[in-house]
Amino acid sequence: MDLPSPGRPSGLMFLLSWASHALRAEHAEGLAELGISPRAYGVLLRAHDGGLTQRQIGESCGVDKTTMVVTLDQLEADGLARRVPAPADRRARLVEVTPKGKRVLDQARQVSARIEADVLAALPEAEREVFLQAIQRLVTERLAGPGACGPAGSVC
Template sequence: MESPSPGRPSDLMFLLSWASHALRAEHAAGMAELGISPRAYGVLLRARGGDLTQRQIGELCGVDKTTMVVTLDQLEASGLARRVPAPSDRRARLVEVTPQGERVLDQARQIAARLETDVLATLPEADREVFLRAIRRLVDERLSGARTSGVAGSVC
């Protein structure tokens, strides 16, 4: 990927892609320190309440069924999460975060928060909230369809 340059015209897809790629790489490096992937972090984060099925978490993360099963297998093998039968539907499995998983998740959240703070510190303080509000609006409104269309990759 070519580096952005001051003379390059604004290209929204290029800029968002570049920013996403760079942020994902830094996030993955931070999560690797804990022995988990960004996807595992996202799954643990969403499973923390213990009231969502693996299918629901997969949908929230934009992860297909097979990838979700592999991710949960890894989390269970590491002792960070477990699947338990849902009381209302014995075929469905709720995902619970173990005490060890809670500790790793707390550390992962600190890493993610530090990264976010560091990245946003690049912007003048007055622009940070405007930027976040604008990107949230794009994701929640105009760009929300990509999460459910099967086009986007994992968001966890």
């Protein structure tokens, strides 16, 4: 992607897409240092409190069943999560984060927080909260309808 400049598209869709692409790339790079993908981070984050099936986590992350299975296979192979039978439905599998997974999740949260702080530091302090409130309002109201990529706050 070329940098935006006078004469180039600068509408809302272009700017949000540009920002999203750059932020996702930086996030993926930071998480790669921990050996996980943004999707794996999202699954660990959703599974952390326990009690959710792999289907529930996949739905909350907007991840299809096949991709969810592949992601969980990798998390299990890395010793970060495990699937256990759900007590109420032995066909369903709950996702548990292992102690090693909790350590990696804590590190991933630090990476995410560092990137967020660094990005927001590029704005004058007086504009940061206003910016976050405006984006939050857009994604929970006007942009939360059909076609939205998942529940508000989805990180997967």
